[in-house]
Amino acid sequence: MTGANPPHANPLRGEALLPIGGTARILRPSFTALVAAEAELGPLFALVERAGTGQLRLDEMAALFWHCLSDGDGIPREAVGEAIMTQGLAACAAPLRTLLSQILKGAG
Numbered sequence: 001m002t003g004a005n006p007p008h009a010n011p012l013r014g015e016a017l018l019p020i021g022g023t024a025r026i027l028r029p030s031f032t033a034l035v036a037a038e039a040e041l042g043p044l045f046a047l048v049e050r051a052g053t054g055q056l057r058l059d060e061m062a063a064l065f066w067h068c069l070s071d072g073d074g075i076p077r078e079a080v081g082e083a084i085m086t087q088g089l090a091a092c093a094a095p096l097r098t099l100l101s102q103i104l105k106g107a108g
Contacts, residue, residue, distance in 0.1 A: 014102025016095035028070040037067040
């Protein structure tokens with residue numbers, strides 16, 4: 001990851017980091033981001049259930065991550081998918097778990 005001051009995710013806000021193209025990007029599950037994700041993916045509770053049973057599809061993970069990019073201006077969705085494939089599903093489980101947990105429990 002590049003940059004003198006890499007971004008820091010705030011776990012109290014349900015944020016996570018996802019390296020995309022060698023740069024750490026913050027995933028922030030804001031209300032606006034989650035509404036956009038839900039409009040595309042369907043009900044978020046069903047998404048969480050699919051993830052819990054191992055039925056979450058790769059395109060759903062990429063879409064959720066893409067919608068939650070806090071500084072995603074100009075980052076194509078394909079770059080998010082490529083980041084997932086580069087890191088592997090196991091490495092992407094941590095940011096996914098953080099976002100899904102925030103969806104379920106909300107702000108503490």
